[in-house]
Amino acid sequence: MTRLSRWQKRLLRALAEGRTLKSHRYLSGLKVYRLHALDGRARIVPRRVVAALRERGLLYSNQKFPAATFLLTPKGRQAAARLTGGIDEPES
Numbered sequence: 001m002t003r004l005s006r007w008q009k010r011l012l013r014a015l016a017e018g019r020t021l022k023s024h025r026y027l028s029g030l031k032v033y034r035l036h037a038l039d040g041r042a043r044i045v046p047r048r049v050v051a052a053l054r055e056r057g058l059l060y061s062n063q064k065f066p067a068a069t070f071l072l073t074p075k076g077r078q079a080a081a082r083l084t085g086g087i088d089e090p091e092s
Contacts, residue, residue: 007049009083011035012058012072016080016085021045023061 004012006078015021020036033045053059058076061068073078 002068004079004083005049005052007046008053011045011049011053012076012080013083015070015072016077016084021059023050023070024046025068033084 010023014035016073018038022034022036024032024034026032033047033050034042035045036042052058054061055075056075057073058079059070060073061070
């Protein structure tokens with residue numbers, strides 16, 4: 001497995017800390033990924049970052065329209081725990 005990029009690490013850490021990643025889809029076909037903070041602020045995340053994490057099996061989507069939410073997979077939670085120094089708890 002190749003190393004995670006700086007952007008990928010930042011995104012995993014942000015999700016582990018409680019931020020929400022959403023894919024905002026528009027009728028025109030445009031899709032924008034936004035990382036939402038708990039205080040309501042949002043920033044755009046490059047498509048390639050989300051695609052790379054999905055390809056590695058670290059993120060999945062709930063496939064909702066017009067705004068899908070991305071969640072960490074078990075593998076993604078483990079990666080995020082290593083990055084944040086947290087301990088990933090096993091699934092019950």
